Amino acid sequence: MATQISLRERKKQQTRDALVDTALALFTERGFDGVTLDELCETVEVSKRTFFRNFSSKEEVASAPLEAMWRLFLDTMETLPLDRAPVLDLLRDTLLAVLDQMAEDERWVGRVRLNQRLTERTPSITAHGLHFCARTSAEVETTLHRRLGLDSRDPRLRLVLEMAVAAFHAALRAWIAEPGRPSHAALTAEVRTAFAAIPAAITLSAAPSTREVSP
Amino acid sequence: MATQISLRERKKQQTRDALVDTALALFTERGFDGVTLDELCETVEVSKRTFFRNFSSKEEVASAPLEAMWRLFLDTMETLPLDRAPVLDLLRDTLLAVLDQMAEDERWVGRVRLNQRLTERTPSITAHGLHFCARTSAEVETTLHRRLGLDSRDPRLRLVLEMAVAAFHAALRAWIAEPGRPSHAALTAEVRTAFAAIPAAITLSAAPSTREVSP
DNA sequence: AGGCTTATGCCACTGAGTGGCGTTTCGAAA
DNA sequence: TTTCGAAACGCCACTCAGTGGCATAAGCCT
Numbered sequence: 244m245a246t247q248i249s250l251r252e253r254k255k256q257q258t259r260d261a262l263v264d265t266a267l268a269l270f271t272e273r274g275f276d277g278v279t280l281d282e283l284c285e286t287v288e289v290s291k292r293t294f295f296r297n298f299s300s301k302e303e304v305a306s307a308p309l310e311a312m313w314r315l316f317l318d319t320m321e322t323l324p325l326d327r328a329p330v331l332d333l334l335r336d337t338l339l340a341v342l343d344q345m346a347e348d349e350r351w352v353g354r355v356r357l358n359q360r361l362t363e364r365t366p367s368i369t370a371h372g373l374h375f376c377a378r379t380s381a382e383v384e385t386t387l388h389r390r391l392g393l394d395s396r397d398p399r400l401r402l403v404l405e406m407a408v409a410a411f412h413a414a415l416r417a418w419i420a421e422p423g424r425p426s427h428a429a430l431t432a433e434v435r436t437a438f439a440a441i442p443a444a445i446t447l448s449a450a451p452s453t454r455e456v457s458p
Numbered sequence: 459m460a461t462q463i464s465l466r467e468r469k470k471q472q473t474r475d476a477l478v479d480t481a482l483a484l485f486t487e488r489g490f491d492g493v494t495l496d497e498l499c500e501t502v503e504v505s506k507r508t509f510f511r512n513f514s515s516k517e518e519v520a521s522a523p524l525e526a527m528w529r530l531f532l533d534t535m536e537t538l539p540l541d542r543a544p545v546l547d548l549l550r551d552t553l554l555a556v557l558d559q560m561a562e563d564e565r566w567v568g569r570v571r572l573n574q575r576l577t578e579r580t581p582s583i584t585a586h587g588l589h590f591c592a593r594t595s596a597e598v599e600t601t602l603h604r605r606l607g608l609d610s611r612d613p614r615l616r617l618v619l620e621m622a623v624a625a626f627h628a629a630l631r632a633w634i635a636e637p638g639r640p641s642h643a644a645l646t647a648e649v650r651t652a653f654a655a656i657p658a659a660i661t662l663s664a665a666p667s668t669r670e671v672s673p
Numbered sequence: 674a675g676g677c678t679t680a681t682g683c684c685a686c687t688g689a690g691t692g693g694c695g696t697t698t699c700g701a702a703a
Numbered sequence: 704t705t706t707c708g709a710a711a712c713g714c715c716a717c718t719c720a721g722t723g724g725c726a727t728a729a730g731c732c733t
């Protein structure tokens with residue numbers, strides 16, 4: 244009872260996975276711009292037309308792992324039971340739960356790592372990822388706006404979402420920078436740390452004892 | 459102060475301005491994807507090669523007004539006298555000062571309006587703008603990190619920067635949505651409103667009877 | 674005025690992304 | 704099992720963003 248989905252769906256998923264893994268490997272090895280789509284498609288033995296039926300751009304295939312996580316996040320937000328806790332805590336806990344769920348496939352952690360490394364060194368992937376985040380968080384905003392019953396002109400919901408996204412990005416960067424093989428546990432720890440730093444960020448002031456020397 | 463710059467510099471600036479204004483007009487009229495670069499260049503009577511010596515992409519020419527503002531912001535951050543005020547207040551006040559300075563050229567306000575309208579309806583411009591913001595705020599982070607003497611692993615500086623950017627974007631969106639002709643004064647008012655909402659965003663909770671929380 | 678620098682125009686080229694269309698492959702009903 | 708419709712695929716031709724090279728022109732400087 245493993246697969247209730249059709250053979251066709253499975254085959255499609257297989258080529259999708261093959262494209263993602265091969266793309267991550269090739270991009271990591273020779274750089275995003277050093278690999279053409281023709282090359283990638285030839286390696287996976289798939290036509291370029293098929294590639295664009297699975298991904299909307301060259302950047303998307305490299306961002307697939309994180310985008311899958313955000314889609315799960317969005318779905319969870321739709322069905323989550325809401326309590327009266329601060330939205331920021333809600334977002335953090337949902338994010339942590341989603342991370343646990345994604346990490347059940349242990350290959351995902353490795354893929355996210357390559358995904359993130361490529362994002363950091365490739366401007367066009369960065370831009371694509373930021374845009375995806377913006378779209379997704381706009382959808383989360385819509386969902387929460389409806390479910391929490393807030394005034395649509397209230398900018399606080401948008402702001403708290405941006406804070407959460409910023410905290411997650413900070414956590415990802417710190418996680419990638421860690422020595423050794425980044426683990427799922429380490430990532431969740433970084434997420435907790437980053438969210439915990441938010442209140443202090445608002446009141447952050449210049450360090451008292453520091454004096455400036457440069458022109 | 460008059461123009462001390464050379465004639466050559468002025469001519470270059472003229473073609474730059476012509477490209478920006480024509481691009482904003484054409485894109486607004488027929489959509490970003492409905493205008494080819496060849497068309498734009500023919501209208502301004504400039505070769506495509508020249509276009510790419512002034513702008514690095516089709517998206518950049520549409521984002522030029524806001525990018526100019528952020529560059530001025532970055533320069534200001536470099537030379538600003540720092541006091542012990544919270545960094546968030548520092549960022550807000552600097553942003554307001556930079557807006558005043560940009561608005562001295564009254565054409566700028568109109569350009570930003572078109573810039574922002576196009577950004578909202580064009581995904582690729584959105585992505586480009588977000589990436590530019592990320593790069594710029596990373597530079598601001600570097601500058602403030604050096605000038606404030608903070609631990610480089612402290613995520614609070616990054617977080618407070620993201621909050622400021624998010625507040626500015628929220629202000630821009632509200633400004634664009636205002637009826638009538640958006641003015642510079644209205645924009646600064648929106649900026650103040652958005653920044654003021656930040657502390658309450660953190661503690662925002664789901665509340666059917668919507669109890670307001672004040673800082 | 675003459676040489677130097679710098680912007681520009683022109684041209685050919687790569688590579689991403691799209692549309693059309695015929696063919697294969699799977700799913701499901703008969 | 705056969706057959707039929709739908710979905711996925713491959714192939715081909717095309718548009719357009721962006722780049723590199725090289726020759727030319729325009730401003731700058733002595």
